Amino acid sequence: MxxxxxxxxxxxxxxxxxxxxxxxxxxxxxxxxxxxxxxxxxxxxxxxxxxxxxxxxxxxxxxxxxxxxxxxxxxxxxxxxxxxxxxxxLEAPLQKTVDAVRSSKNRKIPVVLSQDEVKLIITLLEGVPRLVVKLLYGSGLRITEALRLRVQDIDFEYKQLTVRSGKGNKDRVTTFPSSLETELKLHLQRVKLVHEQDLSAGYGAVYLPHALNKKYPHAEKEWGWQYAFPARTLSTDPRSGVTRRHHIDQSVINKSIKGAVRRLNITKRVSAHTFRHSFATHLLQRGTDIRTIQALLGHNDLETTMIYTHVLNQGGQGTVSPLDDLDL
Missing domain, CATH: 1.10.150.130 (Tyrosine recombinase, N-terminal domain)
Known part of the structure; x- marks a missing residue:
């Protein structure tokens, strides 16, 4: 072609x-x-x-x-x-079964950090990367889920986060570390000042999913809909051509993590997703029930969550965030 x-x-x-x-x-x-x-x-x-x-x-x-x-x-x-x-x-659905050779690459055991390693890495981080990594580990979020958080998705009173349109386009609720409350509130105060400046300059709108901007024409400028971790600069939406303030790019967080890991001479292959793996494994070590962890992570299949039992297979109750054990 x-x-x-x-x-x-x-x-x-x-x-x-x-x-x-x-x-x-x-x-x-x-x-x-x-x-x-x-x-x-x-x-x-x-x-x-x-x-x-x-x-x-x-x-x-x-x-x-x-x-x-x-x-x-x-x-x-x-x-x-x-x-x-x-x-x-093409409006011509495949009519026959596609009998291709299936990949047989084994699922890798996830890389997991010890609590001491998590603490050391977080200690070396600063600013927004530090906050985001705390949420990755403290709430078991994927990096895209953390960066797409809206202000209204953070419930300080009930100590929970609502993840909107996560993997599989599903919503879920997960735990929020109470030790992060003060730090995150101060961060949101600074974000609100930036939002108010954007409004004064004739901007301040944020991307809304699907047709919400038509259903709620003023919601795009409301404080609750703003990203919790906005980018430093305004940018033009590649689809609509509208100038908005999007959320921070993943590369900012990834670079900070790599830098901290390098300075600590940690030999494990650490990425943003490693903190989600560590969240699940450390909850298991504390005795949290595997099905509770499945719900917090948003896994469809329990078998996906069971991979974390390679560390320790225990039962029990309690979903207080493991971040609260670190005394940061």
Whole structure:
């Protein structure tokens, strides 16, 4: 398929995804898989997409497993992108079962930090990265969930966080570390000053999911809807062209974590997600019930949560955040 035709197909994919309110990250991921699929089969015309699509998809997915040795989740992601392409964009759903060679890459045991290691890393962090990492460990959040937190999602009185549209587009409630209350309130006071300055300058609106901005026309400028961790500068939304203040970029947090780990000479491969793994494992060590941890993490399947029992398989009650044990 020519570059021009390929671009046109991807434009169609983007348009359909935006109509169905997919996130911009999913949009980019699906477009990348579709681009790889077209390139793999050296397609030059749209009609080639419609010729024996099941066998083409099967060959592409098998190649991912055999030659590229991708993880099961990666192969599933590619499959989802192609199913979306045929069903939602080309309106020609795959009719036969796709019997591709399945990836057999074993699930890795998660890297877990000790409480002392967590404490040392947090001690070396400053500002927003310090706050975010405390939430990753203290509430078991994914980094995207932490950065997308809105002011109204933080309930100081009930000591809980509401995660909106998490993985699988699900909402959930998780624990909030009481030891973080004062520090986070001071941070939000500074954020509110920035928001008020934005309003004075004619800005102050924030991105609202789906059609909420139409249903609640003034909500986008309300304090409760603002991101808890906004970016330092205003930016232009790549979809709408509207200038807003988005949330801080993941790279800021990741760089700070890497810097602290390097300074401490910790040999483990530590990422933002490591603090979520550590949250779950340390709760297990304290005797928290595995199903409670499953709910806090937002896992669909208990088997996903069971991977943390490689450290210690205990039962018990109590979901007070492990951050409160650190005496920071």
């Amino acid at each position: 020519s570059t021009t035709k390929n671009a046109k197909l991807l434009d169609e994919v983007r348009n359909v995804m935006r109509l169905k309110h997919y996130s911009i990250h999913t949009e980019r991921t699906y477009c990348d898989w579709i681009k790889q699929y077209v390139k793999f089969h050296k397609m030059h015309d749209r009609s080639e997409l419609m010729t024996s699509p099941e066998s083409k998809v099967e060959e592409f997915l098998s190649n991912l497993a055999i030659r590229r040795n991708v993880a099961v989740s990666t192969q599933n992601q590619a499959m989802n992108a192609l199913v979306f392409l045929y069903k939602q964009v």
